[in-house]
Amino acid sequence: MFTLPSLPYDYDALEPAIDDETMRIHHTMHHQTYIANLNAAIESLQFKQPEFYNNLHTVYNERGERAALEWILTDAAATLKDSTTIIINNAGGHLNHSLFWQYMRPVETNNQPNKTVAATLAKHFGSVKAFQEAFTKAATGHFGSGWAWLVRDDSGVLSIMSTANQDNPITHGLVPLLGLDVWEHAYYLRYQNRRAEYVDVWWSVVDWNRLADTITT
Incomplete structure (x- = not known):
């Protein structure tokens, strides 16, 4: 099936x-x-x-x-x-x-969100940098296996959350817009227990163009 x-x-x-x-x-x-x-x-x-x-x-x-x-x-x-x-x-x-x-695409030099995404993130988090810092904190600070997410609620408000195991934001009535797998199998071969390093380098492969298609709808 x-x-x-x-x-x-x-x-x-x-x-x-x-x-x-x-x-x-x-x-x-x-x-x-x-x-x-x-x-x-x-x-x-x-x-x-x-x-x-x-x-x-x-x-x-x-x-x-x-x-x-x-x-x-x-x-x-x-x-x-x-x-x-x-x-x-x-x-x-x-x-x-x-x-x-x-949510990902091949590595690009200076991989940055476009104006639409940047403006939306600034509206909800203060700046793109502030969003990335908050998301990174959620991903690195999540205890055990799980995910970090950028989500939108029914009123259009964006927020960051982490979920345990394979829980998805839709079970909480939220729309997932961007997510990062922080299970060890997602990074252990290269980064071993250095989750923070994995999260930091992951930003270089985020597909901001895809996020632009969903972040304001």
């Missing part, structure tokens, strides 16, 4: 920020495992919870993969009776990683 998305760049395209081997393992093994576990858990509910199973397939067929993942994490989460934890955790892992790949 759910499938591994192709990356919008080669595995070595984020060098030297994120190395080829880390990207290959992260994408083809870690991300793929979330998908395999999610699909297996869903299939196990075909006869145990046919309403969930059929509704999920309807959403998937009519609205696509991302909508189906969001449906699992929001509308369906409260009604799941069996396999709730494994489905929620792996759906979150699939969605989070699918977004994460899109």
